[in-house]
Amino acid sequence: MFLGRTFSASGRTLGTGLAMLLGSLALPATAQEPTLSEEAFEASKQLYFERCAGCHGVLRKGATGKNLEPSWKQEAADGTVKEGGTLKLGQERLEKIIAWGTEGGMNNFSDVMTEDEIRDMATYIMMEPPKPPEMSLAQMMETRKVYVEPEDYPSEPLHGRNWENFFVVIERDVGKVAVIDGDTKEVLAHIPTGYAVHVLKASEHHKLEEPDNPGRFWYTMGRDGKMTKIDLWQNPENMLVAEVTIGYDARDVAVSGDGKYVIGGAYWPPHFAIVDAETMEPKKVVSTRGVNVDGDYVEEARVAAIYTTPNEPTWIVAVKELGQLWQVDYTDLDNLRIDKINSAKFLHDGFFDPTGRYFQIAANASNKMVVVDTQTHKLEAMIDTAALPHPGPGANWNDPNCGPVAGTTHLGEGTVTVWGNDPEGHPDNAWKVCYEVETDGAGLFIRTHPTSDYIWADQTKHPEPEIQQSVQVISKETGEIVKTIQLTEEEGNVAVHFEFNQDGSEVWVSKWNRSTSKEPNGEIVIYDAKTLEEKARVKGLFAPTGKFNVYNRSNHVT
Numbered sequence: 143m144f145l146g147r148t149f150s151a152s153g154r155t156l157g158t159g160l161a162m163l164l165g166s167l168a169l170p171a172t173a174q175e176p177t178l179s180e181e182a183f184e185a186s187k188q189l190y191f192e193r194c195a196g197c198h199g200v201l202r203k204g205a206t207g208k209n210l211e212p213s214w215k216q217e218a219a220d221g222t223v224k225e226g227g228t229l230k231l232g233q234e235r236l237e238k239i240i241a242w243g244t245e246g247g248m249n250n251f252s253d254v255m256t257e258d259e260i261r262d263m264a265t266y267i268m269m270e271p272p273k274p275p276e277m278s279l280a281q282m283m284e285t286r287k288v289y290v291e292p293e294d295y296p297s298e299p300l301h302g303r304n305w306e307n308f309f310v311v312i313e314r315d316v317g318k319v320a321v322i323d324g325d326t327k328e329v330l331a332h333i334p335t336g337y338a339v340h341v342l343k344a345s346e347h348h349k350l351e352e353p354d355n356p357g358r359f360w361y362t363m364g365r366d367g368k369m370t371k372i373d374l375w376q377n378p379e380n381m382l383v384a385e386v387t388i389g390y391d392a393r394d395v396a397v398s399g400d401g402k403y404v405i406g407g408a409y410w411p412p413h414f415a416i417v418d419a420e421t422m423e424p425k426k427v428v429s430t431r432g433v434n435v436d437g438d439y440v441e442e443a444r445v446a447a448i449y450t451t452p453n454e455p456t457w458i459v460a461v462k463e464l465g466q467l468w469q470v471d472y473t474d475l476d477n478l479r480i481d482k483i484n485s486a487k488f489l490h491d492g493f494f495d496p497t498g499r500y501f502q503i504a505a506n507a508s509n510k511m512v513v514v515d516t517q518t519h520k521l522e523a524m525i526d527t528a529a530l531p532h533p534g535p536g537a538n539w540n541d542p543n544c545g546p547v548a549g550t551t552h553l554g555e556g557t558v559t560v561w562g563n564d565p566e567g568h569p570d571n572a573w574k575v576c577y578e579v580e581t582d583g584a585g586l587f588i589r590t591h592p593t594s595d596y597i598w599a600d601q602t603k604h605p606e607p608e609i610q611q612s613v614q615v616i617s618k619e620t621g622e623i624v625k626t627i628q629l630t631e632e633e634g635n636v637a638v639h640f641e642f643n644q645d646g647s648e649v650w651v652s653k654w655n656r657s658t659s660k661e662p663n664g665e666i667v668i669y670d671a672k673t674l675e676e677k678a679r680v681k682g683l684f685a686p687t688g689k690f691n692v693y694n695r696s697n698h699v700t
Contacts, residue, residue: 176233176268186266189259191391192338193251194267196365200391200410201442202271205462205488206506206530206553207248210267228268236264243605250605253634253657274390276411277367282424285387290373290380292420299375301330306693307644308374310360311652311666312339313684315659319362319372320683321381324643324691327668327680331378335385336364340393341688342372345401345419346696349453349498353401357696359419361404363395369406371422374692384422388415394448396457398472405457405470407445414445414459416475426475435465435484447491451516452498452698458516460489460503467503467512469519481519485512493536493700495548495563502548502563504531511550511561513573523573525561529554534587534639534688537597538700539618544568544576551585551599558588558599558616577621583609587639591699593646594671595619600651602638610636613651615674625674629653629667644693647671652686659685 178186191200197207204210213227228236240260243250251260299305307324317337321330342362345353360372367389372381389408396405397419404422407414416426430443440463447460451469459468465487471479485505489512492503500522501514511531513522533550541547541560545568549560558579562571583604590597597616601609612628629637634657641650653665664683669676693699 176229176265178262178265178269182262183266183269185259186262187272189255189263190266192365193255194263195391195409196393197248199442199444200271200274202267203442203463205444206490212268212270233261233264233268236267237261240264249603249610254659274410277387277389277408277413279415279424279427282386282388282415282427285368286385286422286424288384288422290376290383295373295383296375300377301375303330304644305374306357306696308692309641309643309650309666309689310342310372310374310692311683311689312342312687313664314338314654314687316684317364317366318684319370320686321372321374321378322666322680322689324648327678329680329682331381332684333370333372333382335362335370335382336366336368336387336392338365339363339688340365341395342690343394343396343450344690344692344696345397346399346450346452346698348399348450350455351400353397353399356401357692359397359401360690361395361397361419363392363406365391365393367392367406367408369395369404369417369422371404371419386417386422386424388417388424388427389413393444393446396448396450398457399450399452399455403472403475405448405459405472407448407459409444410442412441412443412445412461414448414470416472426478428478428480430459430461430464430468432461432464432466434463435487440464446489447503449492449494449501451501452494454516456516456519458492458501458503458514460492462488462490465489465505465508467501467514469514469516483514483519483521485514485521486510486524490532491534493533493538493548494698496538496546496698496700498698500563500565502533502536504533504550506530506532506553509554511559513563522565525559525573525575527559527575528552528557528578530584531559532586535589536700537588537590538563539590539592539597541576541621542619544571547571547576549588549597551581551588553584553586553603556581556583556585556601556604558597560621579616579621579623581614581623582612582626589640589642589649589700590618591642591646591671591694594642594649596624596671596674598640598649598651600638600640602636602654607633607636613637613640627651627669627674630665634658639688641689641691642671642694642699643691648677650689650691652689654687655685 202210388406391409486508530553546564565572583601666680
């Protein structure tokens with residue numbers, strides 16, 4: 143369920159002793175109940191952490207994914223009680239769901255898990271989940287490592303390359319980030335990071351106080367809670383300069399507008415930590431447990447997205463299970479001001495409008511896009527969408543009928559929802575659905591560029607290989623799909639995520655080798671942004687998923 147390692151009060155690995163204890167506490171007492179060997183239990187626990195916990199929760203209470211507790215009861219408003227659970231579904235049914243996926247947004251795992259792993263996972267989720275430990279500031283501090291001291295940082299790029307057109311690329315399952323020269327298409331480095339980096343962020347241009355050299359420093363967040371600092375001015379072998387661990391299961395990271403602090407958000411323990419951006423010393427930890435928008439106390443209130451507000455000295459922290467966006471003022475860490483903005487569950491990922499004032503974020507389970515005004519620190523709007531919106535880094539563009547708009551893909555169905563997002567210039571269309579586009583399958587990411595005529599949408603969540611492997615290109619002018627591009631026909635490979643290069647002339651799409659993710663079989667396929675024809679392939683990558691162009695990300699280009 144969780145990590146294959148556990149931690150003592152000092153932050154060091156306890157080894158197999160405590161892992162065995164946690165396993166034994168979760169084992170059923172009677173032979174009639176589901177059982178696993180100690181080895182199978184530990185393997186399934188690790189695999190659950192890697193593949194399942196993100197959607198279903200560490201304690202398996204569900205969020206974007208279904209509740210996976212062995213049994214549960216839920217009382218409706220009329221007093222009726224609904225019961226369910228994995229025990230009720232049973233071994234055979236659970237194996238089929240894990241292997242084949244569902245049309246509601248869960249992808250198939252038949253090409254990334256063996257039959258034995260699927261069988262054991264079905265048994266594992268019918269057993270009580272072990273509860274992971276907490277993590278203190280002192281424990282975080284013990285994990286800190288410095289590879290290059292700040293006083294030894296170079297005063298100019300050492301490699302003579304156009305570093306603002308570098309791409310930093312997540313190599314998911316090997317716990318690395320690749321750095322690729324966007325001009326030459328050379329892979330410069332495979333930098334060790336945390337496991338399955340979910341997101342990485344750079345210092346960005348900011349309205350109030352500019353950091354030094356926006357885009358130079360990048361901070362990653364692994365699913366194992368490890369935050370790493372990357373310096374793109376170093377020679378490739380020295381780009382990893384420091385690291386620290388802020389949790390056991392984590393997702394997002396962001397840099398303050400002045401470049402002084404980095405914030406990391408954890409799934410477990412449910413908290414966020416503020417770290418000195420230069421030294422990577424943890425400075426403050428804040429629990430996110432609390433009462434949700436329904437009035438219920440939530441222990442596993444996980445931090446999903448974290449973003450730096452481009453116009454304010456604050457971060458937006460999305461507390462997934464609470465249905466709240468916390469706007470955190472970082473100007474005084476000793477007297478931290480947090481404005482808690484109620485919205486809807488379960489908050490996941492989002493992006494800003496072109497002005498940087500309005501933050502637009504998906505509330506997956508509520509089928510809504512939530513909009514927050516970061517100037518007033520208040521809820522601006524909630525927009526009804528198709529099932530399970532998931533915009534990733536999002537997309538903003540100009541529509542001939544509705545004016546400035548934004549869009550999202552959906553985990554639950556093949557739909558792109560487009561809404562107006564210009565309350566000053568186009569108030570009649572603001573925060574209202576402009577149109578929808580029916581695609582072939584559910585997807586994870588949507589992306590465009592100001593110079594592009596098109597919006598790109600992937601279909602990674604559809605269970606059929608041909609659709610998983612294809613992306614769809616939508617015209618900004620007509621709102622119609624103009625081309626479907628199949629990146630690959632290789633079994634176990636899917637198409638995912640988009641990023642434009644610095645000038646917007648190229649679109650980079652990942653061929654994610656899910657079935658052989660720990661081998662260098664992954665590729666990035668590069669297309670001409672105007673003709674939509676393939677231009678090149680960057681090969682030799684390990685499970686490439688998200689990729690981030692330095693110039694676009696540090697300049698808020700969506």
